[in-house]
Amino acid sequence: xxxxxxxxxxxxxxxxxxxxxxxxxxxxxxxxxxxxxxxxxxxxxxxxxxxxxxxxxxxxxxxxxxxxxxxxxxxxxxxxxxxxxxxxxxxxxxxxxxxxxxxxxxxxxxxxxxxxxxxxxxxxxxxxxxxxxxxxxxxxxxxxxxxxxxxxxxxxxxxxxxxxxxxxxxxxxxxxxxxxxxxxxxxxxxxxxxxxxxxxxxxxxxxxxxxxxxxxxxxxxxxxxxxxxxxxxxxxxxxxxxxxxxxxxxxxxxxxxxxxxxxxxxxxxxxxxxxxxxxxxxxxxxxxxxxxxxxxxxxxxxxxxxxxxxxxxxxxxxxxxxxxxxxxxxxxxxxxxxxxxxxxxxxxxxxxxxxxxxxxxxxxxxxxxxxxxxxxxxxx
Numbered sequence: 001x002x003x004x005x006x007x008x009x010x011x012x013x014x015x016x017x018x019x020x021x022x023x024x025x026x027x028x029x030x031x032x033x034x035x036x037x038x039x040x041x042x043x044x045x046x047x048x049x050x051x052x053x054x055x056x057x058x059x060x061x062x063x064x065x066x067x068x069x070x071x072x073x074x075x076x077x078x079x080x081x082x083x084x085x086x087x088x089x090x091x092x093x094x095x096x097x098x099x100x101x102x103x104x105x106x107x108x109x110x111x112x113x114x115x116x117x118x119x120x121x122x123x124x125x126x127x128x129x130x131x132x133x134x135x136x137x138x139x140x141x142x143x144x145x146x147x148x149x150x151x152x153x154x155x156x157x158x159x160x161x162x163x164x165x166x167x168x169x170x171x172x173x174x175x176x177x178x179x180x181x182x183x184x185x186x187x188x189x190x191x192x193x194x195x196x197x198x199x200x201x202x203x204x205x206x207x208x209x210x211x212x213x214x215x216x217x218x219x220x221x222x223x224x225x226x227x228x229x230x231x232x233x234x235x236x237x238x239x240x241x242x243x244x245x246x247x248x249x250x251x252x253x254x255x256x257x258x259x260x261x262x263x264x265x266x267x268x269x270x271x272x273x274x275x276x277x278x279x280x281x282x283x284x285x286x287x288x289x290x291x292x293x294x295x296x297x298x299x300x301x302x303x304x305x306x307x308x309x310x311x312x313x314x315x316x317x318x319x320x321x322x323x324x325x326x327x328x329x330x331x332x333x334x335x336x337x338x339x340x341x342x343x344x345x346x347x348x349x350x351x352x353x354x355x356x357x358x359x360x361x362x363x364x365x366x367x368x369x370x371x372x373x374x375x376x377x378x379x380x
Contacts, residue, residue, distance in 0.1 A: 035069045067104040079106045099129040107133045113221025117270040141229045149362040156366035157239045172197050209241045211283045215299035216246045218271045222331035232261040247279035248272035277305035280313045291321035294368040298327045301342040323368040326353035
């Protein structure tokens with residue numbers, strides 16, 4: 001039976017009276033109830049440091065056993081929710097610095113974000129295990145996202161590079177025929193094409209430049225993970241020159257690490273302030289062919305720098321021909337918290353600002369490459 005986190009929480013806290021049913025739990029049901037009570041034993045009330053001794057406590061062995069229990073009794077999706085709740089409610093983040101703990105957890109994007117936030121405090125004995133956990137998640141994401149992303153963007157690059165005076169072997173016959181159907185001659189049962197449409201040669205040289213500018217403040221953890229994976233996928237395509245920049249109040253260019261997204265992730269420093277203006281100034285300085293460049297800002301837009309200068313930079317990039325898109329989040333987590341005033345100001349400049357799921361990202365990037373309207377989902 002599959003439980004949601006809310007149902008799990010409602011079940012606990014009443015087990016001493018057999019949940020009012022008169023029937024006590026036993027065997028597997030009792031073990032499941034015990035695992036739930038360790039985490040949710042005080043209902044929805046946030047536990048204090050004093051309360052924690054009644055649940056999982058701060059003991060690595062007991063937590064490791066509990067992690068093993070929940071993986072035995074619950075499906076992976078529920079285990080991931082319970083792990084996040086344990087970290088949030090019981091303050092177990094520091095226990096993730098121990099290798100035996102990392103080996104016991106169910107790895108997902110949220111866990112990777114937590115590990116990256118602990119990166120600076122992580123002892124050397126744990127770092128190799130942490131990298132293995134992160135690599136497993138990254139490889140799973142690449143399997144899920146890479147093929148579709150490459151296929152979508154390859155099509156977009158070919159279409160954006162089409163030419164109207166192609167050589168014979170570069171003619172796109174399907175599009176040429178479709179464009180010339182009105183020139184069909186019934187007496188000859190053929191089409192006389194007045195306009196030839198050809199494929200460009202996007203695969204033979206760099207045709208587009210993409211700059212991923214990623215806010216690494218703590219609230220953007222999942223977005224940082226997904227953006228790093230997408231950055232590595234884009235960098236693997238010869239027709240796209242990809243640059244990946246992360247920022248808080250400082251700016252770090254991680255482009256030279258794009259061949260391994262795990263290196264990119266461990267090069268980030270989650271947390272700290274935000275200076276979008278400074279980050280955009282750096283990205284602007286790296287643009288050499290504005291009309292062929294897409295700048296993707298991934299940020300909740302809570303600007304700690306100079307707001308007017310940030311907007312002025314976006315306007316200047318747009319005026320030069322840059323395709324500019326702001327993603328308020330790149331994750332599956334739904335509508336994020338974001339600065340609505342800044343989002344509206346960007347939209348007024350013709351730079352859409354919206355939350356994007358990983359599955360939608362290839363379509364968004366393809367639209368930006370082809371300079372067609374961005375498929376913006378509804379943002380509350």
